[in-house]
Amino acid sequence: xxxxxxxxxxxxxxxxxxxxxxxxxxxxxxxxxxxxxxxxxxxxxxxxxxxxxxxxxxx
Numbered sequence: 001x002x003x004x005x006x007x008x009x010x011x012x013x014x015x016x017x018x019x020x021x022x023x024x025x026x027x028x029x030x031x032x033x034x035x036x037x038x039x040x041x042x043x044x045x046x047x048x049x050x051x052x053x054x055x056x057x058x059x
Contacts, residue, residue, distance in 0.1 A: 006044075010037050 017031050
């Protein structure tokens with residue numbers, strides 16, 4: 001799983017969660033980097049399956 005895009009997604013999500021927690025006071029104790037990485041690892045294959053490939057239009 002840990003490709004460069006996975007690491008970037010985890011870093012971006014953790015950054016957003018940090019900003020949300022800082023300015024709103026919202027506490028999410030379950031939101032650890034490992035938990036976010038697992039969620040991304042589970043959601044990515046589902047999105048790959050759910051979103052069809054573009055059809056090639058030949059002229």
